[in-house]
Amino acid sequence: MxxxxxxxxxxxxxxxxxxxxxxxxxxxxxxxxxxxxxxxxxxxxxxxxxxxxxxxxxxxxxxxxxxxxxxxxxxxxxKIFRMSQEEIRQSIITFLVMTGYTLLLYVLPYIPVTMAALGVLMWIYGQRKWWKLSLAMLILPPSIYMAFTSLLKLRLP
Amino acid sequence: MVWSMLLDGFATVSMPENFIYLFGGIVIGLVMGAIPGLTATMAIALIIPMTYYITPTQSLIMLLAAYNAGTFGGSMSAILIATPGTPAAAATVADGFALAKQGKAVKAIKAALLASCFGCLFSSFVLTLIAQPIARYALKFGPAEYTVLMVFSLTIIASAAGRSLTKGLIGGCLGLLFGCVGMDAVYTTPRFTFGVLKLSSGIDLMVLLIGALAFSEVLKQAGHVRQAQNRPHLPAPACKEDSQFTRDDLKLSWKHWLRSSVIGCVIGALPGLGPALACWVGYDAAKRSAKHPELFGKGAVEGIAGAESANNAVCGANMIPLLSLGVPGDTGAAVLIGAFLVQGLTPGPLIFAESPQTVYNVYAGLILCNFVLFGVVWFTYRFFAAVARLEGSLIYPAVCVFCLIGVYALNSSLTDVWIMLFFAVVGFVLSRLEFPTVTMLIGFILSPIFERNARRALQLSFGDYGVFFRSPLCWAFWVITVISLVTILWGKRKNRELQDGL
Structure with missing residues (x-):
C-alpha cells in the first residue's frame, strides 16, 4: 500500500x-x-x-x-483528516466502474454486464483466485436476475 | 384492546407465509451484522428492494428482524475477531474478545445473545405500551406545534450525531434542501428540477438512502479492502463450563440487563442518539455498579451484559418517536420510514387509526424475532466465525451490485441509479469530513412535513411568525429543545472522556 x-x-x-x-x-x-x-x-x-x-x-x-x-x-x-493515495484511487476507481456499469446497462443486457462489473471490482479489490472470481461471476448475477424477474416480476435492463 | 390486537399480531406473524420473512430477515441481518464494515442499517437498506411486492406486515417484520439481528450480529465479530461488526458492538470488543482469548468464546456469545434478546424484548414491551398514548396526544398538535416539533427533532439529532453541532445542522440543511426538489405542494410549480422530468416527482427516499448510506460506505471501505485481515487464533475451551452460560453468570448479569435496557430505551426514544452511544453508556453503567470493576476489559460477563442489552434495547425504543410522531430517531429508523412509505403507510400518529393491526403485527414481530434470533444463534454460532472472516473483495462488489439493482427495481429507471451515484459521492465526502450523514437523511425525511406545517401555520396566522411562540405546547417544545441540547452536548463531552478512559 x-x-x-x-x-x-x-x-x-x-x-x-x-x-x-x-x-x-x-x-x-x-x-x-x-x-x-x-x-x-x-x-x-x-x-x-x-x-x-x-x-x-x-x-x-x-x-x-x-x-x-x-x-x-x-x-x-x-484532529488530522488523512486519506492515502491508495484509498483515494480505489474510491475513484470503484465509482468509475459503477458509472461504466450503469452506462453499459443502457445498451447491453443485465447478466453479462453485471458479470463483468463484478469481476472487475473483485479484481480491483485484490481477489486473484480464479475459482472465487468465476464462482461469484457465474452464480451471483443469474441468481439476482432470477430473483427479481421470477419472484418480484420486475423487468431488468 | 391492546392485548387482543397484540395476540392477533402474534397469530398473523406466526403464519408460515409471514414467519418465513421474519426468519429470512434474521438470517440476513445476522450475516451482514457479523461482517465488519456492513452495518444493520445497511442490511435493511439493501433488503428493502426485495420487499416492494410483499405485504406491509411481511416487509416490516422482515426489516425489523434484520435490524435487531444485525445489531446483535456485530457482537459476533467483536467477540471472535476483535473487530466490531457494527459501531453498536464497539463496547463488546474489550470483554468479549478477552473471554474468547481465554477459550470462552462460546460463553461470550451466549452472554451477548441473552443480553441482546432481553434488551430488545424489554424495549418492545415499552414500545407496545407507550407509543399509542403518545400518538393519541400528538393528534392534538396543530401546524405550529408540529413545526416546532420538527425544529426540536432536527436540533436534537444534529447535536447528538457527530462531534460538531454546526456540522450536524449543515447536514440537516442539506437534507431539507434535497427534500424541496420536485413540485411545490401548494402551487405545483417545479423546484430544483433543472429540466429533468424525473425530478419533478421529487427524489425518492430509497434512492437517497441506498446512495448515501450503502454505496457511500463501499466507497469509504474501498481503500481498505486490500489490507490483510487479522485472524487471531483462539484457544479451545479448557472445560465444559467455559462454553456455558452458568447460573452464576446469570446472577451476575440480570441486574445489568435490566439497567442497560432502561438506558437503551431512553436513548432510543430520544431522536438522534442511537445504539452506538447506548452501548458505551450501558457499559459504563455496568462498570460503575459492578462488584469487581477492575475485571472489566479482562473478560467480564457483566461488561457484555451492560453493552449488549443497551444497544439492542434501542431497536424497539427508536420505533417510539417513529410510530407516534413520525420522527425517525436514527439512521435505522430513517431507513424504516422508507420501508413504511414504500408500503403506502405514513408513520406518525395517524398510523394507529389508519392501519392499527399492521402496527400490532409489527410489535408482535419485534417480540417474536428475539425468540427466533435466540434459537438461530444458539444452533449456528460456529458458522459465524467463518462469516466474520469473509473477504471484503467478495462482499463489497456484491454490495455494489445490490445497490444498483435495488435502486433500479424501485421505478425500473436508470435515472434513479445516477441520482443514487450522486448521493453516494455526497455521502462519501460528508462522512470523510465528519459531517453526520444521518442529519442529512433525517432532514430530507422531515423536509416536506416541516414545510407543509410551517406554511399552514403562517397561512392561518396571516403571516404572523409569532404563531410559533403562542401556544403553551410550542413554548414547552422550545424549552425542551434548549434543555435537551444542553444535556446532550454535556453528555457527549462526558461520553468522549469515558471512551478515552476505557
Whole structure:
C-alpha cells in the first residue's frame, strides 16, 4: 500500500468547508432559487420561501463553521483528516466502474454486464483466485436476475 | 384492546407465509451484522428492494428482524475477531474478545445473545405500551406545534450525531434542501428540477438512502479492502463450563440487563442518539455498579451484559418517536420510514387509526424475532466465525451490485441509479469530513412535513411568525429543545472522556 497520503488539519478543513458552504448558500439564494423556482405573486409563504430560509440558515452556519476553524487554528492537538493515495484511487476507481456499469446497462443486457462489473471490482479489490472470481461471476448475477424477474416480476435492463 | 390486537399480531406473524420473512430477515441481518464494515442499517437498506411486492406486515417484520439481528450480529465479530461488526458492538470488543482469548468464546456469545434478546424484548414491551398514548396526544398538535416539533427533532439529532453541532445542522440543511426538489405542494410549480422530468416527482427516499448510506460506505471501505485481515487464533475451551452460560453468570448479569435496557430505551426514544452511544453508556453503567470493576476489559460477563442489552434495547425504543410522531430517531429508523412509505403507510400518529393491526403485527414481530434470533444463534454460532472472516473483495462488489439493482427495481429507471451515484459521492465526502450523514437523511425525511406545517401555520396566522411562540405546547417544545441540547452536548463531552478512559 502506498505510504503517500493527503492530510488536512481540522481547523483548515472547517475553514475550507465554511467557505464552500457559504458560497453554495449564496449561489442558492441569488442564482439557483430565482432560476429554478418560479415566483408566485401575492403568495405568502411562496414556493421560494422555505428554500430561501434554509439557504440563509446555511450561510449563517457556514460562517459559524469558518469561525470555529479559525479559532482552532493554533490549537496543538487537532484532529488530522488523512486519506492515502491508495484509498483515494480505489474510491475513484470503484465509482468509475459503477458509472461504466450503469452506462453499459443502457445498451447491453443485465447478466453479462453485471458479470463483468463484478469481476472487475473483485479484481480491483485484490481477489486473484480464479475459482472465487468465476464462482461469484457465474452464480451471483443469474441468481439476482432470477430473483427479481421470477419472484418480484420486475423487468431488468 | 391492546392485548387482543397484540395476540392477533402474534397469530398473523406466526403464519408460515409471514414467519418465513421474519426468519429470512434474521438470517440476513445476522450475516451482514457479523461482517465488519456492513452495518444493520445497511442490511435493511439493501433488503428493502426485495420487499416492494410483499405485504406491509411481511416487509416490516422482515426489516425489523434484520435490524435487531444485525445489531446483535456485530457482537459476533467483536467477540471472535476483535473487530466490531457494527459501531453498536464497539463496547463488546474489550470483554468479549478477552473471554474468547481465554477459550470462552462460546460463553461470550451466549452472554451477548441473552443480553441482546432481553434488551430488545424489554424495549418492545415499552414500545407496545407507550407509543399509542403518545400518538393519541400528538393528534392534538396543530401546524405550529408540529413545526416546532420538527425544529426540536432536527436540533436534537444534529447535536447528538457527530462531534460538531454546526456540522450536524449543515447536514440537516442539506437534507431539507434535497427534500424541496420536485413540485411545490401548494402551487405545483417545479423546484430544483433543472429540466429533468424525473425530478419533478421529487427524489425518492430509497434512492437517497441506498446512495448515501450503502454505496457511500463501499466507497469509504474501498481503500481498505486490500489490507490483510487479522485472524487471531483462539484457544479451545479448557472445560465444559467455559462454553456455558452458568447460573452464576446469570446472577451476575440480570441486574445489568435490566439497567442497560432502561438506558437503551431512553436513548432510543430520544431522536438522534442511537445504539452506538447506548452501548458505551450501558457499559459504563455496568462498570460503575459492578462488584469487581477492575475485571472489566479482562473478560467480564457483566461488561457484555451492560453493552449488549443497551444497544439492542434501542431497536424497539427508536420505533417510539417513529410510530407516534413520525420522527425517525436514527439512521435505522430513517431507513424504516422508507420501508413504511414504500408500503403506502405514513408513520406518525395517524398510523394507529389508519392501519392499527399492521402496527400490532409489527410489535408482535419485534417480540417474536428475539425468540427466533435466540434459537438461530444458539444452533449456528460456529458458522459465524467463518462469516466474520469473509473477504471484503467478495462482499463489497456484491454490495455494489445490490445497490444498483435495488435502486433500479424501485421505478425500473436508470435515472434513479445516477441520482443514487450522486448521493453516494455526497455521502462519501460528508462522512470523510465528519459531517453526520444521518442529519442529512433525517432532514430530507422531515423536509416536506416541516414545510407543509410551517406554511399552514403562517397561512392561518396571516403571516404572523409569532404563531410559533403562542401556544403553551410550542413554548414547552422550545424549552425542551434548549434543555435537551444542553444535556446532550454535556453528555457527549462526558461520553468522549469515558471512551478515552476505557
Amino acid at each position: 502506498s505510504s503517500k497520503e493527503s492530510q488536512l488539519k481540522e481547523s483548515r478543513m472547517e475553514q475550507l468547508a465554511g467557505v464552500f458552504f457559504a458560497l453554495l448558500s449564496l449561489l442558492l439564494y441569488f442564482v439557483i432559487i430565482p432560476w429554478q423556482i418560479e415566483s408566485v405573486r401575492g403568495a405568502h409563504p411562496s414556493p421560494r420561501s422555505f428554500p430561501e430560509v434554509i439557504a440563509a440558515l446555511l450561510f449563517v452556519l457556514a460562517i459559524c463553521l469558518f469561525i470555529s476553524g479559525w479559532c482552532k487554528r493554533s490549537r496543538p492537538n487537532q
